Amino acid sequence: MVTLRNIIFYPVYYTGSTICVLISLLAAFVGKVAFRRAVKNWGAWHRWCLRHILGIKIVIEGGGPVNTPTLYAVKHESFFEALDAPYLFTNPVVFAKKELFAIPVWGYLARRYGLVPVARSEGAKALMMIMREARAKAEEGRPLVIFPEGTRVPHDHHGKLQSGFSGIYKMVKLPVIPVAVNSGPLYHRTWKRPGTITYRFGEPIPAGLPRDEVERRTEAAINALNSA
Numbered sequence: 720m721v722t723l724r725n726i727i728f729y730p731v732y733y734t735g736s737t738i739c740v741l742i743s744l745l746a747a748f749v750g751k752v753a754f755r756r757a758v759k760n761w762g763a764w765h766r767w768c769l770r771h772i773l774g775i776k777i778v779i780e781g782g783g784p785v786n787t788p789t790l791y792a793v794k795h796e797s798f799f800e801a802l803d804a805p806y807l808f809t810n811p812v813v814f815a816k817k818e819l820f821a822i823p824v825w826g827y828l829a830r831r832y833g834l835v836p837v838a839r840s841e842g843a844k845a846l847m848m849i850m851r852e853a854r855a856k857a858e859e860g861r862p863l864v865i866f867p868e869g870t871r872v873p874h875d876h877h878g879k880l881q882s883g884f885s886g887i888y889k890m891v892k893l894p895v896i897p898v899a900v901n902s903g904p905l906y907h908r909t910w911k912r913p914g915t916i917t918y919r920f921g922e923p924i925p926a927g928l929p930r931d932e933v934e935r936r937t938e939a940a941i942n943a944l945n946s947a
Contacts, residue, residue: 725910743828759805761805775912777803780920784808784920785896788857789863789895790862790895792896794942796871797907799907805832811861812833812864815834815836853887863891867937877938894925897920897937899918
């Protein structure tokens, strides 16, 4: 049954995604509202495929997103978190790997939407540009979404928080809401499995804390669904 679900999922999801990308491209020339709605609908399509084809249910604990400017620090176990962000949050600014922006059409749409490319290998100058862009986006009132470990980390493992996280936290002067998620066992695999993926939103961490404290509290909270 798992194999059959996946055989159906891949062609259906990616065919629908191609249509969603084309609609988003057209919507980008219509206006900001239409474009953002098209992107959110793409996230809704992903959710629909997970629920009705793969048998994956999404559960939110801890209240969920808030309606004030916030920096969300999200655990990163699979590509699920990135695909789901436009649906979970309202017009989020997501910090994503620079390599993804080279994908034809998608890269253009990502920049148009307001995603921020991250290239850790390019040094301090690139990091400062990221911080300035983060601050500008925060001033627009949009939520900022960052994967503070910088890469996917297997379930039940704790990744080291990258230095850019504390730099952005200091620059934007916003509270942090840590978000734990346990997508890895179900989603980070070729044959995705049915079950429940849980988001657990932690207590807000106020702005202005010392680096060691914000990193300690964030790391503990985003790993709340891990046992290691």
